[in-house]
Amino acid sequence: MGDKLLELLQQVVNGLSQGSIYALIALGYTMVFGVLRFINFAHGDVYMLGAFVGFYLGPKTLKLFGDGPSYPGAAAVLLLSMALCAIIGIVIEKICYRPLRERPKLTVLITAIGVSLFLENGGQFVFGADPKSFPDVITDRALEIPASWGKISGLTITISQVLVFGVTLVLMFVLSHIVRKTKLGMAMRALSFNPVAAQLMGINVDVVISFTFGLGSALAGAAGILTSIQQPSIDPLMGINAGLKAFVAAVLGGIGNLQGAVLGGLLIGVLEAIVVGYVDPTYRDPIVFGVLILILLVKPTGLLGASEREKV
Amino acid sequence: MADRPKLYLLLAVVAALIASHVLSGGAEPQIPALNPYYYDVLIGIGINIILAVGLNLVNGYTGQFSLGHAGFMAAGAYASSWLTLSYGYAMGTSGLATTTAFLLALLAGGAVAALAGLIVGVPSLRLKGDYLAIVTLGFNEIIKGVIQNCDRLGAQRGLGGMVQHTTFFWTFAFAAITVYVVVNLVNSTYGRGFLAVRDDEIAAEAMGINTTKYKVLAFVLGAFFAGIAGGLYAHFKQFIHPEGFNFMKSVDVVVMVILGGMGSTAGVCFAAVLLTILPEVLRYVSRIEALPEWLRHVAENRMIIYSLLLIILMITRPQGLFGAVNLKKKKA
Numbered sequence: 001m002g003d004k005l006l007e008l009l010q011q012v013v014n015g016l017s018q019g020s021i022y023a024l025i026a027l028g029y030t031m032v033f034g035v036l037r038f039i040n041f042a043h044g045d046v047y048m049l050g051a052f053v054g055f056y057l058g059p060k061t062l063k064l065f066g067d068g069p070s071y072p073g074a075a076a077v078l079l080l081s082m083a084l085c086a087i088i089g090i091v092i093e094k095i096c097y098r099p100l101r102e103r104p105k106l107t108v109l110i111t112a113i114g115v116s117l118f119l120e121n122g123g124q125f126v127f128g129a130d131p132k133s134f135p136d137v138i139t140d141r142a143l144e145i146p147a148s149w150g151k152i153s154g155l156t157i158t159i160s161q162v163l164v165f166g167v168t169l170v171l172m173f174v175l176s177h178i179v180r181k182t183k184l185g186m187a188m189r190a191l192s193f194n195p196v197a198a199q200l201m202g203i204n205v206d207v208v209i210s211f212t213f214g215l216g217s218a219l220a221g222a223a224g225i226l227t228s229i230q231q232p233s234i235d236p237l238m239g240i241n242a243g244l245k246a247f248v249a250a251v252l253g254g255i256g257n258l259q260g261a262v263l264g265g266l267l268i269g270v271l272e273a274i275v276v277g278y279v280d281p282t283y284r285d286p287i288v289f290g291v292l293i294l295i296l297l298v299k300p301t302g303l304l305g306a307s308e309r310e311k312v
Numbered sequence: 313m314a315d316r317p318k319l320y321l322l323l324a325v326v327a328a329l330i331a332s333h334v335l336s337g338g339a340e341p342q343i344p345a346l347n348p349y350y351y352d353v354l355i356g357i358g359i360n361i362i363l364a365v366g367l368n369l370v371n372g373y374t375g376q377f378s379l380g381h382a383g384f385m386a387a388g389a390y391a392s393s394w395l396t397l398s399y400g401y402a403m404g405t406s407g408l409a410t411t412t413a414f415l416l417a418l419l420a421g422g423a424v425a426a427l428a429g430l431i432v433g434v435p436s437l438r439l440k441g442d443y444l445a446i447v448t449l450g451f452n453e454i455i456k457g458v459i460q461n462c463d464r465l466g467a468q469r470g471l472g473g474m475v476q477h478t479t480f481f482w483t484f485a486f487a488a489i490t491v492y493v494v495v496n497l498v499n500s501t502y503g504r505g506f507l508a509v510r511d512d513e514i515a516a517e518a519m520g521i522n523t524t525k526y527k528v529l530a531f532v533l534g535a536f537f538a539g540i541a542g543g544l545y546a547h548f549k550q551f552i553h554p555e556g557f558n559f560m561k562s563v564d565v566v567v568m569v570i571l572g573g574m575g576s577t578a579g580v581c582f583a584a585v586l587l588t589i590l591p592e593v594l595r596y597v598s599r600i601e602a603l604p605e606w607l608r609h610v611a612e613n614r615m616i617i618y619s620l621l622l623i624i625l626m627i628t629r630p631q632g633l634f635g636a637v638n639l640k641k642k643k644a
Contacts, residue, residue, distance in 0.1 A: 118620060
């Protein structure tokens with residue numbers, strides 16, 4: 001294997017771990033879009049709140065599992081953040097979006113932008129605008145790849161990268177089980193298929209929408225912790241960029257489609273890593289948005305999405 | 313209805329002329345009689361009126377949702393600054409030739425922004441609502457990204473050294489022209505087209521209205537005015553930076569349109585005045601030491617207040633202060 005190929009492989013590895021974060025956030029966008037047909041702009045900021053839950057409650061939670069970083073402690077921090085973010089998501093929906101459910105989409109969109117700005121600026125007010133350093137919940141180091149594996153041993157893969165990718169996979173399987181095998185998951189699918197018919201069949205729409213927001217926000221909270229393990233510097237505006245990228249990922253995969261969100265997230269992550277590695281870091285954001293515009297122009301339903309006709 | 317546009321124009325132009333002549337006696341860059349701080353706020357009001365009234369054409373009258381107005385403003389600001397900086401040595405700092413050159417640079421900036429608007433308007437034919445919002449936001453980021461990577465435009469350092477050509481008179485003359493054009497346009501046959509696209513695109517199309525034409529026209533005109541505003545801004549502040557035209561700047565303008573009421577030019581002008589003065593008032597409030605610490609902090613961060621304003625407005629009064637759009641009724 002040539003050095004150039006090894007370098008490319010390294011970028012792909014870096015891209016996949018960043019892409020898993022995007023995938024987790026994108027799942028929340030896509031699920032909410034599935035049931036409510038609107039884009040929850042504030043979703044990226046729930047991810048930011050997830051990271052701050054870890055920042056404030058992480059050290060105490062870790063102490064319960066002995067001194068210093070440990071894997072059970074990290075798992076507890078992750079679950080705690082997911083639970084709190086789920087509650088935050090449900091509360092946001094209840095206060096801000098529920099009163100507007102029968103209104104035109106533009107009203108809800110503006111409200112969502114308002115909620116997003118509120119969380120960002122409220123976050124700066126409460127947490128302070130300066131970046132904070134996230135506590136060590138695991139001891140991160142590069143994995144040693146045996147030299148007998150040939151040139152691959154030249155790759156740098158860190159424990160956190162493996163962990164992020166692994167946890168993302170596990171969460172996706174859990175989510176897919178919930179959506180496909182449980183009653184609430186079935187209700188979610190029914191609602192996204194036809195809200196009126198679902199209601200006529202006795203599905204409690206409010207409960208299902210709350211559940212969807214909770215589920216999506218929990219995944220965003222998990223993404224917040226996972227990203228902070230990799231890059232331990234967090235700030236109240238970290239959700240803007242990640243949220244936008246995850247949204248691009250959801251659209252790329254086909255909004256409303258769970259597999260599509262994951263695929264889109266990983267693709268965007270790899271694309272970014274390649275742009276940073278081979279082109280210029282300052283072109284990262286313009287290129288990602290360029291991809292979004294291109295997709296919306298050529299195939300607005302995304303890679304895996306089904307087309308939807310507007311009824312008159 | 314026929315007399316209203318003329319009334320608007322008359323009021324705006326008379327106000328602009330009287331104010332500029334009484335205060336400065338011509339096109340002087342500064343008004344000696346006025347405290348520079350108030351002068352700064354006044355120019356800010358004029359620029360924001362141009363921005364908000366232009367955006368209202370897109371967001372209010374045509375019912376598209378653009379979140380990238382600052383991108384067009386950046387295009388105009390950089391294009392006109394580049395022109396006056398490149399050819400400025402021949403211009404001098406005052407006189408008729410200078411004024412003409414400055415106006416030409418402004419118009420060229422507007423034209424560049426309009427071109428950018430055309431590029432954004434084309435995808436808008438296929439997109440609506442949330443998607444369009446994100447795409448315009450993306451364009452804003454792309455325009456910013458291009459400027460950040462263009463060394464001739466100062467890249468990350470920002471661009472400075474422009475002569476202060478923007479005067480009180482020109483700012484409000486352009487504000488008056490903007491209001492006049494938009495009000496007249498909306499009350500014309502074209503205006504019915506914009507409103508039809510907003511109210512029901514499918515029905516409008518069935519009635520034989522070329523919805524494509526109206527959507528693109530709205531974007532191009534809105535962007536043109538944003539470009540003019542950008543040029544005025546650049547030649548007033550004499551320094552521009554890519555970060556000054558970010559998403560937050562776009563949100564500022566969107567909040568003006570929503571607070572004033574989408575589809576109400578008078579309301580939007582009022583909101584532009586209000587929201588230009590508000591940060592200054594808040595800055596003053598944050599310095600009052602008798603107030604509790606947290607309140608002063610909130611006052612320092614105007615975006616907290618803006619965001620709450622957006623949420624509360626949408627829940628309680630979605631049509632804004634003077635809005636004509638009926639956002640309370642659900643569309644069939």
